[in-house]
Each structure stands twice: as structure tokens, then as C-alpha cells.
Amino acid sequence: MSSDGNSLKNDIAIKLEGVCKYFQIYEKPHHRLMQGLFRGKKQFYKEFKALEDISLEIKKGETVGIIGRNGAGKSTLLQIICGTMSPTFGTVNINGRIAALLELGSGFNPEFTGRENVFMNGAILGLTKAEIEDRFDKIAAFAEIGDFIDQPVKTYSSGMYVRLAFAVIAHVDADILIIDEALSVGDAFFTQKCMRFLRTFMKHGTLLFVSHDNSAITNLCERAVWLDTGKVRIAADAKTVCEKYFEGLYAAQQNVQNNPSLSSMNTEMKLKKDSSQEFVDGRLAFINSTQYRNDIKLFQFDPDAESFGAGGVEITDISLCNESGEKLSWVVGGEVASLLVTAKAKENLGSLIVGFFVKDRLGQTIFGDNTYFTKALSVTTDDQFFTKFIFRFPLLPVGDYSISVAMADGTHTDHIQHVWIHDAIIFKSEASSIVHGLLGIPMLDIQLNNINKK
Ligand SMILES: Nc1ncnc2c1ncn2[C@@H]1O[C@H](COP(=O)(O)OP(=O)(O)OP(=O)(O)O)[C@@H](O)[C@H]1O
Structure with missing residues (x-):
């Protein structure tokens, strides 16, 4: 594996070639010991193929979604890209500073305070102590966790943990960001703040976004990859991938429901028609x-x-x-x-x-x-x-x-x-008075008055 990016073309941020990850599964704890004693002459484990032959190329500035069911291999793939896990076979090339918000619990030392973790994480991500000191107040303000910044991270709620982790990755000048669904742990305001940051980041940086959620992927990403039992099922534009993924989920669901119990609705409700209450923009x-x-x-x-x-x-x-x-x-x-x-x-x-x-x-x-x-x-x-x-x-x-x-x-x-x-x-x-938002709702009335003049 190489992560210096030297062998990459200048416009490529991430390149994976033939990446495989096999885990050794031991049925009984002593089998692990036996494996050591026999020095490979006999196999005491089963091999589990979590990732098989993954080849991907992500260009600088691209936003790519990774979608897949539980156990599909998403976290394993991300950890390999981040360098916190090595592949069994294959090569990984990264071009730029990479920062990740992976599952809760990764990244911070639970015994250290939030402040200490900010310095430790900043250093791991390549910032000097002076650079982190310069940015510390901004990081603490972004996280909005108050005095908890000086408490050990093990005392944090999962929401506080994500706030601090996101605040750090938002201030380390990363070229590549990897975001797992962990975002959903924050409250709506914090999520909006993160989304604003991400949308600005997406204008210049490379983003890898992992989710089970179709609409989040289609909304944020240009391209997407559907991971299925450790293999790339399809890699294409986000809309196509999400549609195929959705169809796949339905197909799986319908195989289970071969004899569904249908509780039909017998009542027929008339839609109330009352034109005097219709909303029409004045x-x-x-x-x-x-x-x-x-x-x-x-x-x-x-x-x-x-x-x-x-x-x-x-x-x-x-x-x-x-x-x-x-x-x-x-x-x-x-x-x-x-x-x-x-x-x-x-x-x-x-x-x-x-x-x-x-x-x-x-x-x-x-x-x-x-x-x-x-x-x-x-x-x-x-x-x-x-x-x-x-x-x-x-x-x-x-x-x-x-x-x-x-x-x-x-x-x-x-x-x-x-x-x-x-x-x-x-x-x-073709033309519209609506410039902001997804659609316009009828305004019943709009008032703009000078209160000093009758
Ligand atoms: N250290 C490990 N040892 C053995 N098997 C592992 C290990 N880590 C992951 N696996 C297995 O590899 C497969 C892929 O796991 P992974 O966590 O990457 O999936 P995922 O797509 O991220 O799932 P989720 O959406 O639930 O987080 C799973 O079957 C998991 O049980």
C-alpha cells in the first residue's frame, strides 16, 4: 500500500486497485494460539472476505457517495482508505491530507480531555502545535460543548463526541474528507451547520460520504458506489446507483414477503373539497x-x-x-x-x-x-x-x-x-419567481410597514 500519492496523476485524489480485505475468523479463542504454534502449517481459522477486488478512482474535487446495507464493507473500505487498516491485497494511493469522521469511538482517546484530543488529532493530521493553538478557539466554538472541552472524552454523550470530532476535521485544511453517517447523531441545528460547512468544502475538496440514506446520497453526491457483500455492485452517477440500490432493497424485501398478510382498508374517505379554503398566492x-x-x-x-x-x-x-x-x-x-x-x-x-x-x-x-x-x-x-x-x-x-x-x-x-x-x-x-428553496409555497399575505408612520 502506498499513501503518498506520488504515483497518482495530479487530478486523482484516491485510487484503489484490486483491494481485498480478508479477516481470519477463529471459532474458539485457543485456535488463535494454535495458529501461532503451527506457524501456518495448518489452518485453524476460516477466512471471511469483507472486501473483494475493489478498484476505484476518485478525482480531486469530486463528491462520491458509498451506499450499502449493514455489513456490506463500507467501514472496512473507509478505514483502508484512511490508512487505519491495511488491505490483505491491493494498493491504495491517496493524494492530499485526509480527515475522517468515522464511527463513534474512533479517533479520540477516551481518557484524554476534549482539548488534549484536539491537539492530538491535529498533530496526527499534520498540523503544528502553533497552528492548532491558532485554531483552537474556532474549533471549540464550532463544537459548542462549553466547559466539557476540558473533561475526558469518555464522559461525553455521543452527540458531544460527534460535535467535537466534526469541529476538528472542519479546521484541519483537509483535501479529502470522509464522512460516515455519524452526522445524524447531532441535533438539527448542528447538522445544518455541518451541511453548510460540507457544501462549502465540496466546492474545492474531495468528499467521500457514506450513508444508508438514498436521498442524502442523491442530494449531496455526483457519483456513488453501491457496495454489496464486499464487492462493487455498481459505480455510476448518484441517481442511477440509488435507484438500483432501492430496487435491490425492494427485491430482497419481496422475497421475504412471499405470503404477505394484507390488511386492506375498507373505508373510502372522500377528499374534502372546500374551494373557499384553497391556498392561492395573492x-x-x-x-x-x-x-x-x-x-x-x-x-x-x-x-x-x-x-x-x-x-x-x-x-x-x-x-x-x-x-x-x-x-x-x-x-x-x-x-x-x-x-x-x-x-x-x-x-x-x-x-x-x-x-x-x-x-x-x-x-x-x-x-x-x-x-x-x-x-x-x-x-x-x-x-x-x-x-x-x-x-x-x-x-x-x-x-x-x-x-x-x-x-x-x-x-x-x-x-x-x-x-x-x-x-x-x-x-x-423554464422560468420562475422562486430562487431559493426546493419549491414555493403560496403566501397568504406579506406585510412590510413603517411602524412610525400611520
Ligand atoms: N475485525 C473484524 N474481524 C472479522 N470480521 C470483521 C471485522 N471487521 C468487520 N468484519 C466483518 O466484515 C463485514 C463488513 O463490515 P463493515 O463494518 O465494513 O460493514 P458496513 O458496511 O460498514 O456495515 P454497517 O453499515 O453496519 O456499519 C461484516 O460482515 C463484518 O462482520
Whole structure:
């Protein structure tokens, strides 16, 4: 293994070639001793292959997500990249200063105070004592753990531990950051602070982000790697990898649920229609008369869009329509539209749920809904049926969006996914008054007054 980066091209931050990690598993403690005595002439352990033949190249400035189920080998891979574990075979090349926020418990000495750990960690990461002294107040302020900074780390809560660990890695001028999900231990404000730091860091640094959470990966990362039982299952753009990972999870779940107990909802609830209580932004008419009108161009349903599912239903058409039921090729944000999904049953299904998700360019779900709390539908083979979601189209920032549609049989928590079409309809917001946030919500009133003048 080499970690000096000398053999790397200048634009490469991390390069792994044929990395394998095998652990020796001893069934009984004395087998370990016997192994030493026999000096390899006889094998007393089983070999467990935690990582097999991992080759990856991460460019400087890239943000790459690592996703995978428990035990997939994520932590092992990260420890090998950080240099805290060596691979059984293969080479690791790192170009730059690397700092990591790995699982709780790693990195700090529990007997030392927070202050002592900051100095120790800073030194390990290559800072001089004077440099750490210079930054210490900033680190303590970022961590916000008050007087605990002078208490031994073993007295810290897991939240305090993560605060200090993050504060350190945020102030060591790392070129490469490795962040495990540990972030979720902090409270919402601290998480936001960390995210702000990370988003700034991502503008120049290389980030490796590990999570079980699809949306965090698609939101943060350009590329992603799905690790599955120690092997790279797929490495591609984050959206594709997360979709495949999600499909894989569903497939695994459905194998377990070969005879699910379906508790169907028998009640049909009518959606309350009370137009006098509808939320409409008072400025909409004005905005619609300017170049900021939220013109949204709709593309037609792509029947060949990527899909997966058990196949008990077939979606025949998906369209966005106006209030009279005519198919739309344009819609204006703030107007009422309906998403119409027509389908055909391929088998008898007792309790159908139909849902949709609107996702932004990064694959992040912005909004969506389903029929579960409205109506349970049972169908028999060859039945044709439709679902209509009528809603006021939100105001969307300029950009590309997609609608995914899914049909399942069962309940919210216990169901078989029969069809899931990724990106069934693509649409493009061409102009918008919304610049900040994921979507605009209607303002009932906005007031701006000088209180000294009546
Ligand atoms: N020191 C070790 N000795 C033996 N087996 C180990 C050791 N460390 C990890 N493993 C095994 O290697 C596999 C990969 O573990 P790893 O912790 O890397 O997975 P992970 O993807 O990070 O999981 P999680 O999401 O649960 O943290 C697991 O089956 C684990 O039991």
C-alpha cells in the first residue's frame, strides 16, 4: 500500500486497485494460539472476505457517495482508505491530507480531555502545535460543548463526541474528507451547520460520504458506489446507483414477503373539497403577467422508462391534464392540474395503493402522495382502472424534474411493489419567481410597514 500519492496523476485524489480485505475468523479463542504454534502449517481459522477486488478512482474535487446495507464493507473500505487498516491485497494511493469522521469511538482517546484530543488529532493530521493553538478557539466554538472541552472524552454523550470530532476535521485544511453517517447523531441545528460547512468544502475538496440514506446520497453526491457483500455492485452517477440500490432493497424485501398478510382498508374517505379554503398566492395573477411566470414544459409519458416490480399491474398511460381532463404539454406553477394514471391488472389484487413522487435534478424527492388514506381498490385480472391526483401545481425553481409512479398491493408498511416507473414523465421549469428553496409555497399575505408612520 502506498499513501503518498506520488504515483497518482495530479487530478486523482484516491485510487484503489484490486483491494481485498480478508479477516481470519477463529471459532474458539485457543485456535488463535494454535495458529501461532503451527506457524501456518495448518489452518485453524476460516477466512471471511469483507472486501473483494475493489478498484476505484476518485478525482480531486469530486463528491462520491458509498451506499450499502449493514455489513456490506463500507467501514472496512473507509478505514483502508484512511490508512487505519491495511488491505490483505491491493494498493491504495491517496493524494492530499485526509480527515475522517468515522464511527463513534474512533479517533479520540477516551481518557484524554476534549482539548488534549484536539491537539492530538491535529498533530496526527499534520498540523503544528502553533497552528492548532491558532485554531483552537474556532474549533471549540464550532463544537459548542462549553466547559466539557476540558473533561475526558469518555464522559461525553455521543452527540458531544460527534460535535467535537466534526469541529476538528472542519479546521484541519483537509483535501479529502470522509464522512460516515455519524452526522445524524447531532441535533438539527448542528447538522445544518455541518451541511453548510460540507457544501462549502465540496466546492474545492474531495468528499467521500457514506450513508444508508438514498436521498442524502442523491442530494449531496455526483457519483456513488453501491457496495454489496464486499464487492462493487455498481459505480455510476448518484441517481442511477440509488435507484438500483432501492430496487435491490425492494427485491430482497419481496422475497421475504412471499405470503404477505394484507390488511386492506375498507373505508373510502372522500377528499374534502372546500374551494373557499384553497391556498392561492395573492401575487399569482401579477407574477403570471411578468417574465417570472412559472412556465413548466411537460414531456409525454415514456412507456420505456426504467421500471421494476412484481408485475401484477401494467401502467398503460400517465399524463398531466387540465381541469377538463385534456392532456397538457404546458402547465403554469400555481395552476390546478391532475396526474392521471391508467393501468391494467395482470392478476387479482386485494388492496392497491397508487403513489407518485416528484424529484428534482439531483433525484431528491420534493413532494409526492398516494391513495392509501383515500381509498383501497381491489381488482381482478384484466380489470382496467385509473387514478387521478388533482392538485395545485407548486411554484418550482428553474430546472429539470421528473415524476415517478408506483403501484403496490398491501398497506403502507407491508406491501408488494407491483410496478415502479422511474422518471415516467419529465418536465422542465423554464422560468420562475422562486430562487431559493426546493419549491414555493403560496403566501397568504406579506406585510412590510413603517411602524412610525400611520
Ligand atoms: N475485525 C473484524 N474481524 C472479522 N470480521 C470483521 C471485522 N471487521 C468487520 N468484519 C466483518 O466484515 C463485514 C463488513 O463490515 P463493515 O463494518 O465494513 O460493514 P458496513 O458496511 O460498514 O456495515 P454497517 O453499515 O453496519 O456499519 C461484516 O460482515 C463484518 O462482520
